[in-house]
Amino acid sequence: MKMSRHKRKYIILLCIGLIGIFLAIWTIWSNKALMVSEISISSDNLPSSFSGYRIAHISDLHNTQFGEENATLLQMLSECQPDIIVITGDLIDAQHTDVEVAICFAQKAVQIAPTYYVTGNHEASSSQYDTLKTELKDTGVTLLEDEIVYLEQDGEVIALLGIDDPNFTIKGDLFDEVPAMVNTKLKSMLEYDTVYSVLLSHRPELFETYVACGVDLVLSGHAHGGQFRLPFIGGLIAPDQGLFPKYDSGLYTDGITNMVVSRGLGNSIIPFRFNNRPEVVLVELNAE
Incomplete structure (x- = not known):
């Protein structure tokens, strides 16, 4: 029996509607469905006492909350059993800064592990950064502003460096x-x-x-995973990289240098991400 044109049109519209509903549900879920991405880094320059050292890396929280007072995120961090927690910028969002939310998270993070922080472009753009900076220090977070500290384990050390976001010094980089x-x-x-x-x-x-500077390991963010991740292609767009960014998520290696780019946790100018779950990155160091 031949299907009528009206019935075919109805079925097509129904299929489109169901696909739209599925994509909407998937997008809402994936913007809140936190995950841990584990990455192992090996180096013959790493002291043996740091083999198995665990770094919980978070980036681009943008004042987002996962659970009440970020309880879900903090529980995930605790379960990672990190030796240190590092925050690589954009803890706040310049468009709707909430210092109280950021400090509430920091107060609980330092109870899990020593916590280190560097700024992002949103801190550079926020009029409330000085307040955030003071209160982070009061909570026990170590701010690395173009500074280097040494982490010690069984008499051996590694260097932990942090640099301020370039926007504090140069706007636009023409x-x-x-x-x-x-x-x-x-x-x-x-x-x-x-x-x-x-x-x-x-x-x-x-x-x-x-x-070029011979850094062994870089932990970074900023790219938001390319915001919209496409199958077989990766991220669609990222700040300061434009369309189809080269460095959007995961591990990149060149010579002795490894760089781990977090997809981040929150959103900013673009209020949602697609096929791009927010993540905590757990980096484990291993001596070769």
């Missing part, structure tokens, strides 16, 4: 000054160092600079 500025900062900090180095930096697009 003349490609940012890579040169970051290169100068890193070489100054690493000039006399031969120990294994972990760099916290918000910006993954500066990977070539990190490689």
Whole structure:
């Protein structure tokens, strides 16, 4: 029996509607469905006492809350049993900054493990950053503002570096000054160092600079996983990288340098992500 044109049209519209409903539900779920992504990093420059060292890496929270007072996120961090927690920028959102939410999270994070923090572009744009900075220090979070500290374990050390977001110094970078500025900062900090180095930096697009400076491991964010992740292609768009960003998620390696880019946790100008679950990255270091 031949199907009428009206019936075919109805079935097509029904299928489109069901697909639309599925995509809407999937998008809502995947914007709240936290996950842990585990990445193992091996190096013959890592002291043996740091083999098995666990770093919980979060980025781009943008004042988002997962559960009441971020209870779901904090529980996930606790279950990771990290040796340290690192925050690589955009803890707040410049468009709707809520320092209280950020500090509430920080107060509980430091109870799980020593917590280190570097700024992102949203901190550079926020008029409330000075307040955030003061209160983070009061909670016991270690701010790394173009600084280096040493982590000690059984008499051996590794270097933990952090650099401020370039937007604190240069707005727009019309003349490609940012890579040169970051290169100068890193070489100054690493000039006399031969120990294994972990760099916290918000910006993954500066990977070539990190490689040139001989950093062992970079932990970064900013790209939001490319916001909309497409099968077989990856992220669609990222700040400071544009369409089809090169560094949007996961592990990148060049020579001795490894860079781990977090997809982040929250959203900002684009209020939702697609096929791109928010993540806590758990990095485990291993000595070769």
